[in-house]
Amino acid sequence: MALTDIKVRTTKPLDKPFKLTDGQGMHLLINPNGSKYWRLQYRFEGKQKVLALGVYPMVSLGEARR
Template identity: 45%
Template sequence: MAPSEFRIKKAKSREKPYKLTDGGGLSVRVKPNGSKLWQQKYRFLGKERLLSHGRYPDVSIDHARKKRDQARTTLANGTDPTVQKEVEPACGENAGQNNLQADR
């Protein structure tokens, strides 16, 4: 059963971390300190990987599902979503520097 916003909000911490699964590898990990993190399990080149989408409630259930779908699309295109997540901010910084140099 996919978790609802209400079910995630009311999830209580336990002695050990546990997950509320949503589907497509997406889940909310509830830690003993009460924090809730969106994580997605996937396989790339035969290895199991874990992609973090952010902390609940900063990342809503709808936004986490959109991020999951984007990661699955990236995976279908043959790219590791974790690597792409790391590369995107670097590309943005370089693009800004290139624009400043072009103005000189």
């Protein structure tokens, strides 16, 4: 299920880092200190890679999807 801006804004941190997935490899990593990072997971030449897209709220949900 795709993320919504309300879900991103209102999600509270837990004791361990966790991900809110948006689809097609994109997710929001939420750390225990409350920081939120947009990440994109993909494969290149058979290896798993992660691309950092930015920090929420400096990079919005719409910007991360572009």
